[in-house]
């Protein structure tokens with residue numbers, strides 16, 4: 001088997017490859033060199049990832065005659081903020097870059113989203129490459145060009161659609177990822193099965209536990225299938241005018257939970273998506289759109305790998321239905337005052353629902369936060 005697989009996000013003259021496999025960091029220089037315009041790159045990473053992978057990346061770039069400088073940011077969701085964005089832009093400009101320089105995002109979704117937005121903004125747009133190092137970023141955030149930061153009004157409320165020039169998903173980097181982060185990413189992996197690929201979900205039911213425990217072949221296959229699924233949707237609807245919204249399965253409920261806990265380690269983004277997906281299936285079952293057994297099967301699978309499946313599984317939070325519904329109303333997925341939900345006619349049968357009565361959503365939230 002070759003060291004990596006390649007697929008392409010087809011977007012005309014902005015198309016780019018995603019390489020998925022092992023040992024990609026050591027080949028980064030030769031893979032990146034042909035897709036950027038200058039021999040100078042700025043690597044943006046965080047303080048957890050830098051000691052693990054920055055040196056290999058720098059060496060690989062150097063071996064291809066590329067010079068690099070590095071910016072190391074604090075780790076965590078709080079770094080996706082206006083103040084860190086301002087600091088990052090200043091640090092980049094302090095390096096006296098020109099329009100042909102490229103940024104490389106080395107890290108998880110936080111680094112990828114922030115660096116992508118910096119690349120979209122600085123000098124009105126420079127090239128960037130994604131080297132995602134979390135499962136979540138390999139299967140979701142590094143692909144598709146959504147970049148951005150959070151504000152006190154909510155998540156990802158400032159940003160741009162701005163595609164990378166290349167994505168390198170080196171599954172070896174997942175070896176150092178804490179189990180909780182692996183599981184958070186897994187919530188997004190299973191999402192692709194739940195959206196439109198029953199066969200993939202069935203495969204995950206067989207392999208998910210081993211995958212989360214470190215099985216590399218399963219990880220590689222899951223990252224590849226997830227990226228294929230996302231690439232296809234992004235190619236069809238880059239700026240989310242329609243079908244791309246399906247990728248937001250779980251996000252309407254999930255973002256409200258995340259907003260309530262304050263975008264921090266209490267509840268990781270991937271965990272909130274997993275909880276939100278369980279609630280979206282509960283709402284689908286409540287409305288008679290899918291069977292209760294599909295909702296139970298979804299929750300059972302997430303529980304089997306070790307993910308929380310009810311908000312009450314999160315320690316130390318006292319949830320309040322009104323507060324959660326308030327967050328839901330201020331999400332950017334609200335259109336003409338209507339909250340958009342992604343619901344399901346069954347596993348693999350997700351669809352966009354814009355006319356949901358908020359009393360039904362309230363019923364689901366009420367039930368979900370009730371202590372047994």
Ligand code: NAD
Nearest residue numbers: 048075108109110133134136137140141146173176177269
């Ligand atoms: P993250 O970037 O915060 O990374 C999680 C933690 O793992 C951090 O502490 C990080 O330092 C550490 N880490 C990263 N790689 C590591 C490695 N290989 N070994 C050890 N530790 C490592 O979180 P995430 O889950 O990757 O990304 C979440 C973010 O992604 C959220 O802000 C979310 O909004 C965003 N997101 C964006 C999109 C998109 O389409 N742009 C899609 C989904 C999620």
Ligand code: GLY
Nearest residue numbers: 144146244247248
């Ligand atoms: N994560 C959702 C999207 O990229 O559209």
